[in-house]
Amino acid sequence: MRLVIADCQVDYVGRLTAHLPMAKRLILIKSDGSVSIHADDRAYKPLNWMSPPCWLVEEPPADGVDDIEAVWVVENKAGEQLRISIAGFHHDSSHELGLDPGLVKDGVEAHLQELLAEHIETLGAGYTLIRREYMTAIGPVDILCRDADGQTVAVEIKRRGEIDGVEQLTRYLDLLNRDSTIAPVAGVFAAQAIKPQAKTLANDRGIRCVVLDYDKLRGTEDTEFKLF
Template sequence: MRLVIARCSVDYVGRLTAHLPMAPRLILVKADGSVSIHSDDRAFKPLNWMNPPCRLREEEGGWTVTHGKTGEQLILTIEEILHDSSHELGVDPGLRKDGVEAHLQELLAEHIETLGDGWSLVRREYPTAIGPVDILCRDHLGGTVAVEIKRPASRLRHHAVEIKRRAGIDAVEQLTRYLELLNRDPLLAPVGGVLAAQAITPQARTLAEDRGIRCVILDYDELRGMKREDTLF
């Protein structure tokens, strides 16, 4: 991974256009070829980025990152480089989830038709620029579906799915960020959303529906194949 801190302006040229004025920023260049631009106040979310496959051309006064399939470009005009270092991180073992969360991901991947008849699994732990989406699948129309399962804190044509034991407003916000990212990819857009959880707060449901996100309640015991007893005798 290459870490560069520079005073730069950034222009995204393609299906969408965007401009970031001159300011100090962190530029990450990862081994997979992706380039992302970060500020100091937006947590993990980049200000702008280019997903692989792409190529980086460095010239005096700036960089040009060009997507290998779409031809869209991320153009960095660099006024001053304050730091430039490279680090070999090696192969990452990946996120290991515990308890119900890990089992829920496994069960939902095995029984993906829970989200709809005719749905099919593509893969688990699908990589994105802001972290892995737990499950990638397709709906009955062949649309891409991204399924994200969070830690059990009290806490689709193309769909992104955010799953929690009890989903709150933060779950909707997380899903919205994934949708914003996925909709930047012309191979996926337009991307819809589904919020799936064992329970969803009323506030989260209202916000989700306002953003056009479908809410789905999951039954953990049913996914495990357990019959529930409704009476004591």
């Protein structure tokens, strides 16, 4: 991971345009290629970002622009760009974090995954399970399954569905769809409750949202011959 604190302005050019005027900000460049721009507020949420797969190249400043030291252009496969114009560097360091073990789910979230895997047709008639915790280079997909037409489907499960969960599933889908043995891979974002912003983002990215009823799923458990 590379951490850069710099005076910069950021312009997003793609399906829409967005501009961040010159200010001191943190630029996070991760090993998966993602780039995000942060201010010293808004908790963990970036001001703007580019999800992988994307590529960063450095361009020289335009002629006659003396107050810009460097221009970083981050572009994804759709041709969308983040153009980061840097007027001055305050900090620049790189750190090797190693392999992350991933998020340890709480009891309810882990149980939701187990129940949904056991009753995969909750997602639709004809769905079949491939496996739980399908490992990828960037972490495990909660559930990998097939729909009634045989298409591969990746499922991300949360107790509360928020934007970061949609981003996580998007990263998995970008990676999985490069694997010709299982592509094309569709996405399902499943949670007990899904925030409107997360649903809007998921729909925009072609990801289906499913609201899970935990109590109903628990009611499908087979308790016969169990002591506890």
